[in-house]
Amino acid sequence: MKQFKRIKGTQDILPPESRQWAALENLIHEIMERYNFHEIRTPVFEQTELFARGIGQLTDIVSKEMYSFQDRGKKQITLKPEMTAPVMRAFIENKMYAQQPIHKLYYIASLFRQEKPQAGRLRQFHQFGAETIGSADPAADIEMIDLAVAIYKKTGLKDLQLSINSVGDPLCRNRFRKILQDYIRPNLNLYCEDCKKRFETNPMRILDCKNESCIKLNEQAPKLTDYLCDGCAEHYKQLKSGLDNLGIAYRENPYLVRGLDYYTRTVFEITSGALGAQNAVCGGGRYDLLAEELGGMPTPATGFAAGMERLLLVLQSQQIDMAETTGLDVFIIGMENDARPIIDKTLLKLRNAGYRCDQDLLKRSIKAQMREANRQAARYVLIIGENELNSGKFAVKDMSNGIQTEIKFEDIENFLEQQKLI
Numbered sequence: 447m448k449q450f451k452r453i454k455g456t457q458d459i460l461p462p463e464s465r466q467w468a469a470l471e472n473l474i475h476e477i478m479e480r481y482n483f484h485e486i487r488t489p490v491f492e493q494t495e496l497f498a499r500g501i502g503q504l505t506d507i508v509s510k511e512m513y514s515f516q517d518r519g520k521k522q523i524t525l526k527p528e529m530t531a532p533v534m535r536a537f538i539e540n541k542m543y544a545q546q547p548i549h550k551l552y553y554i555a556s557l558f559r560q561e562k563p564q565a566g567r568l569r570q571f572h573q574f575g576a577e578t579i580g581s582a583d584p585a586a587d588i589e590m591i592d593l594a595v596a597i598y599k600k601t602g603l604k605d606l607q608l609s610i611n612s613v614g615d616p617l618c619r620n621r622f623r624k625i626l627q628d629y630i631r632p633n634l635n636l637y638c639e640d641c642k643k644r645f646e647t648n649p650m651r652i653l654d655c656k657n658e659s660c661i662k663l664n665e666q667a668p669k670l671t672d673y674l675c676d677g678c679a680e681h682y683k684q685l686k687s688g689l690d691n692l693g694i695a696y697r698e699n700p701y702l703v704r705g706l707d708y709y710t711r712t713v714f715e716i717t718s719g720a721l722g723a724q725n726a727v728c729g730g731g732r733y734d735l736l737a738e739e740l741g742g743m744p745t746p747a748t749g750f751a752a753g754m755e756r757l758l759l760v761l762q763s764q765q766i767d768m769a770e771t772t773g774l775d776v777f778i779i780g781m782e783n784d785a786r787p788i789i790d791k792t793l794l795k796l797r798n799a800g801y802r803c804d805q806d807l808l809k810r811s812i813k814a815q816m817r818e819a820n821r822q823a824a825r826y827v828l829i830i831g832e833n834e835l836n837s838g839k840f841a842v843k844d845m846s847n848g849i850q851t852e853i854k855f856e857d858i859e860n861f862l863e864q865q866k867l868i
């Protein structure tokens with residue numbers, strides 16, 4: 447028979463690794479709640495045009511990496527490659543602005559991009575992130591950065607570095623664009639092919655090029671932060687003093703850009719030393735012009751997105767175990783068919799009381815069941831054989847010291863309560 451394989455670039459997340467995922471997700475929910483962010487869930491696919499408009503036709507994501515197809519109704523559909531455009535679409539479509547003037551939203555989502563598979567890069571991958579929609583105030587950016595940092599700190603991730611920059615707004619950017627092009631033009635033929643293409647359409651992105659020789663050529667490039675208009679300069683100043691006030695260390699990187707026109711003012715990136723400077727674990731910033739781009743009213747917004755696979759890889763490399771791997775509280779070993787009703791009722795009672803317990807489902811020998819209890823790292827083993835059935839008592843073995851006692855069937859919950867396992 448044909449055996450099936452998973453699609454290239456996807457992964458099965460199996461136990462015990464899935465415990466790390468669940469622990470990370472729980473942590474994200476917990477911290478987001480503390481900051482009063484609320485979860486939003488959007489469909490796994492959207493109209494292709496949403497992403498063409500919301501991410502930008504010229505980006506790698508839209509031009510090369512999207513999973514797009516025509517459905518049976520001949521509509522162009524795309525599996526979502528990122529969350530900001532869907533969140534903004536949902537915000538506009540559901541008229542969320544009419545409920546209240548500001549929304550603080552977060553998500554944990556599966557996303558899809560047809561990238562070349564490599565370590566930490568999958569075609570179905572996961573991101574968490576947050577968006578504050580409705581506030582232009584630097585306080586919203588400060589909170590966003592604080593939130594991202596708080597989540598990373600809570601995971602135990604070491605060696606965090608925050609880089610910030612301001613990419614201004616259309617006013618100061620138009621001015622800067624010409625200054626930047628004048629700087630690049632004499633050496634344009636030395637830049638990489640991608641940068642040559644960007645020169646007319648989006649010269650700001652040349653500053654972001656990861657190509658070694660382009661980085662060299664950009665060393666003396668003018669900095670947008672030197673050409674900000676008064677409004678943008680003041681916004682950036684307030685961002686920095688807000689971070690100082692919270693004791694959040696940052697590095698100003700004048701060449702940190704997000705290349706799309708609807709990004710404004712604040713941009714930031716968090717890297718972990720363990721991965722090297724090229725590898726951001728989180729990126730974010732302000733996008734005051736996106737709502738209009740997607741057909742909504744002008745609405746200021748700021749946010750971040752962070753990859754989960756990469757974060758879990760770094761945590762693993764730093765030997766951080768997010769999920770405490772403790773064993774079962776109770777494993778029940780039974781030999782007689784007559785014991786079945788007692789075993790089932792005891793399991794039900796203990797599980798309802800909050801204990802993690804299990805039994806053997808394979809009718810194995812006592813010896814094999816004892817091995818299983820050990821494998822499951824059970825703290826207590828309850829044994830019920832013919833003698834125990836007759837006496838109405840479990841033989842109870844404390845696996846931490848080997849001491850064995852007898853406890854009446856009906857007293858088992860009391861006994862466990864005294865042991866203070868939970």
Ligand SMILES: [Zn+2]
Pocket residue numbers: 637638639640641652655656657660
């Ligand atoms: Zn380049």
Ligand SMILES: [Zn+2]
Pocket residue numbers: 614615616617618619674675676677678679
């Ligand atoms: Zn400006």
